[in-house]
Amino acid sequence: MSKIILKNFLIFLLIFLVIAALFSTYNATAEKPLAVGIDQLITQIQNEEVSQIIVRDAKLEITLNNGKKETSKKESTDSLSTLLKNYNIDPAKMLKVKIDVKENEGFGFWAITLLPIFVPLLLIGVFIYIMMRQVQGANTKAMSFGQSQARELHQKGKSKTTFKTVAGCKEAKEELSEVVEFLRSPKKFLQMGAKIPKGVLLMGAPGTGKTLLAKAVAGEANVPFFSISGSEFVEMFVGVGASRVRDLFKRAKKSAPCIIFIDEIDAVGRQRGAGLGGSHDEREQTLNQILVEMDGMETKINVIVMAATNRPDILDPALLRPGRFDRRIVLDMPDINDREEILKVHAENKPFSADVDLRKVAERTPGFSGADLANALNEGAILAARRNKKSIDQIDILESIEKVLLGPERRSHILNDKEKKITAYHEAGHALIAHELPNSDPVHKVSIISRGHAAGYTLKMPIEDKHLHSRSEFIDELAVFLGGWVAEKETFGEVTTGASNDLMQATKLAKSLITQYGMDEDLGPRTFGEREELIFLGKEIHEQRDYSDKTAEMIDQSITNLISQAQKTAKSILTKHKDQLDKIVEALLKKETLERGDFEALFKK
Ligand code: ADP
């Protein structure tokens, strides 16, 4: 703002200087006439040298016969003729002088008289004008504060998102094709007396393609797409959210049929009165306004609200009532076939070498969301470009998967020889136990190159996607977690900090086994503790204890038992196959990274 003021000020200074310059030239061009006294004028008239006298008030402008100009002054009260008479000039000589009496006039005169008044007035006026404009600017900003910041998308031509763009998600697409029908030909349904649903709730972990699907529905139905995130409704001031909702629906109704997409609806649609997070007054008002708008929409108006959330469990039940978000669609993490499809979609217009096998890539990426897969392929393309290749090789993609999975390799993070040896024994411990135990996933890769925070890593991958896990799998998994710790302890007599993350994961797994899966003999088939979050989304916020102190002790004891059992298993395997362990360590120290083939070759006699 101060910049604008400065700029304006400079402009006016410039104009002022130009005007001033103009006046100075105006004065300079007129040849300055000689000022003479009345006596001399009389003498000149007597000598018949004067041809004309112009009288302007008290000022006399005299033109001589020879063309020269002079000025003189008289008293303003006396007229020139009286004056001349008083000097006793011969009337015949007076006749020869042309006398002109003029009022004050002319641009110069007016400019000179008025400018001193007008310039300050003008400056003040301009100043007020600038101030007004700025205040107005602030005003319009304040006015637009309550307007929604929804982005409006009209999809056209080739870049249109359609169901083809979304790979997998078959059931979701089937359900949504109904919504597309509503948008395309609402009459068909209205004639049957059917009410067109107004709200669709998309539920699923981040990156599973909720936004993409909503966009695809708009693309398929060829309607505009308004998108806004739930958190954008909530501002510092109470009432803004509600007014933004009103504005959004007003805009949408104008371009009906259309889709309103509200991402992260949980930001406003949390259970009311839950008291989690600040400003819940504002959230409540916003939520109420959304509900009011949805309820108040006439059936004729074809606006469908799609909302996305990854936390359906915390949504206010009012949102889920019939007539509101009564269509609910769950998007799961893609399985191996879906992953292959998603990879194919994102592989379009990327040059791949002949050796690229997307099925293999899909096999290697259990637990990846659509967004992760897109990201992995993109990283692969970047890697290939940085290596100045003409096309993307399988190896680029596999490396980028590991990067997405574990963080970038840190080759610069060089371990000294001692650390290298410890890390090698640690990772070899994990790998050997994973190899020996029947219920563990096969080892895909072992490495002592540090990645992210880990000094080394052992990558296990299931052969196929698993949806159910058994107790024996978990028990073996616990032994694998402890393999690193035990290997360090057995070889060097003490452990390092490198094992801390393993221990944390082992403890967490043991606890879930007892408290969530009912897999403990003594504690039996029940859960302990109420979690706020759904487990399938993989997060918990806080746990409420619903058991006695005595049970808590038992749980602690069971966790300790499970872990010490795992420790024993690990120890017995590592002592029994000590020579194998040394072999793996030797290979690791030499090559740093062992792929699955190299690793399994070590076990052949
Ligand atoms: P969400 O909204 O669920 O967090 P997005 O819809 O924003 O996830 O997905 C992020 C990106 O991941 C998409 O832009 C797309 O590139 C990719 N993606 C996710 N799911 C799929 C899918 N089923 N098919 C193709 N691409 C997908």
Ligand code: ZN
């Ligand atoms: Zn480890």
